[in-house]
Amino acid sequence: MRIYFDHNATTPVDPGVVQTMARILAEDFGNASSVHHFGQRAKAVLDDARSLVATLIGAEPSEIVFTSGGTESDNFALRGVADALEPTGRRHLIASSIEHEAVLTTFKALARRGWRTTLLPVDSTGIVQPADLAAALADDTALVSVMHANNEIGTVQPIAEVARLAHDRGALFHTDAVQSVGKIPVDVKRLGVDFLSLSAHKFNGPKGAGALWIKRGARVTAILTGGKHERSRRAGTENVPAIGGLGEAARLAAAKLTTEGPRLTALRNRLEEAILARVPGTAINGAREPRVPNTTNISFEAVEAESLLIALDLEGVAVSTGSACSSGTLEPSHVLRAMGLPSPRTQNSIRFSLGAGNTEAEVDFVVSKLPALVEKLRSLTGARVRG
């Protein structure tokens, strides 16, 4: 038996999406820029997908630019705004300190090009404080980037409030919504942002497809240049099957958003409460609310997270120690560190992220295995933990 509790890393592709993509691969091979019948068939796939993605986030189809995924969307927003606003004299960028690497590393690259960058702190529960943004904003701030939901701990940031503050100072606002789109209702107008990144494979779509939502009129320069694809905002022949899959995943996600959210919340809470009750020396990292329904990040005192991850995998349970993108490094999670957690706790945290296929029986199985595994790992290092 295999149990998959790592949906924030990626999700299984919905069978409906597989079917859609298989059909497109087999039948709609045309280049969407071609005038003829074959091109029109491919273009129709893109049009459908554009409408479906727009519907999912409350946007207009023309505001959706398809990309290869979340990382490209983040790069597009950050680099594209930097390029567009450089001539205006704006030279300052702000992001939260718990952003995904796609934002943080791009920030570093822009800093090397002469941009001033400010990373906003978060409180001990992993939430950005609007007052910190207000203090950080400058007259030449070009862009503020704050993620909607955090990938490691699931906390949802007060986007509408911080976006307003940014706009008051004439700055643009980007949110990386890769971990919220498809999990909770996301409406670009309510959020009041200018750019929003999303990725298909985080909500049962394929890898290699995503989008950047660009509010009509928002200033941004293309970073992939070439032909006139995506109305000259993103050059390169469109990955039609993957984009078709993104559209179908968006349709499916929108249809079950109101039922799946509460179901996952209940499942996650069941897991969380059982672990806290049955495994001594455990604690939840980050605010319990507001949080995406599927995520919990738990510290196991005196347990090396990597060892627990492997022990769980050998029992057939897939979890992660944080971001899949930072596995293989010894760096403690930058998210947990930004929250001010002491260093042992940043090294012994496990992320459980649930998704569509998960059941109560699976949660109960994991809960039944954990106490003994944790106890064994602790006994090997001679650690004593009081309940």
Add this chain to the structure above:
Amino acid sequence: MRVVVAMSGGVDSSVAAALLAREGHDVIGLSMQLYDHSDREGGVRFGTCCTIDDLHDARRVAARIGIPHYIVNFERQFADTVIANFVTEYSSGRTPIPCVHCNGDLKFATLVARAEGMDAEFVATGHYARVDLDPETGRYRLKRGADPARDQSYFLFTLDQAQLSHAMFPIGHLDKAVVREHARELGLDVAGKPDSHEICFVADGDHAAFLERQAPMAGAGAIRDTAGAVIGRHEGVHRFTVGQRKGLGLSSPIPLYVVGIDADANSVIVGPKDALERTELTASGVNWISGVGPESGFRVTARIRHRHREAGATIDPRADARVHVTFDEPQTAVAPGQAVVFYDGDVVVGGGWID
């Protein structure tokens, strides 16, 4: 039976894993990540073993033979044990053997602890060595690998009874050619992969430059002859090892060799070839594989470096894990910091670090 195999991505450990899996064991592959592989600025760039390509090979072998595989991050342990010892030893004018520490302090220590966490009873490696239980004493014996050209028992002399009781060497009874043949039969792409050489973490073979990147090294000093007269300059004692002939920068009618290194005086001592010969040595930090040292006067064959042709010797165990060794014939280039390992036929009796 659950067995953890230390998979380096080379042909030996790959075949070890494959043979165990074929025998029906519940095999888990672990590869050690020993240093930062990222390309980011300031990242340490070194290594010809356990590189990103080796991990790639190990993963593909594991997938091919259908076993789970994990990369465990031992960067800190590697830095604290193997690298730290390598740096200290060279700075003290000695010639270390990092492989012994990697085996004793990582594979058969940290990795064994990880294996226990996975409920595995054994840790297997791709070493050419054998382990068995001596029916007479009830103790584990460490023996040479069956392929005399490949025997790696020299690098395993620090293993104790507890470590040996959890150790498996699945290819120790095979010839290298047979191991490669197995790899081909099993369809492993690593079948033709060249052997690793030299010190695996020093990518370009320039150990001096590696040391200088790791820690400040003592600078230039005098090269002296055996009478103490200064006859040249050297660029740091860490660049030299006993027995070395090249890189001295001296002109002399007869070939000169490094015959000693005095780190305290920052001096390298050179002399003619016959000044390298020794009939005696002492070693410390001795490990007796059986747990008990032999009687004084025990006859062994002794090896003073990996590629050394073993020589007949009489050993005299002393207090405080020391031993005195008397060779039947003079031996050339006894380098402090290298290991002297004792054999009784095919059985490793024990070994220690040359003083």
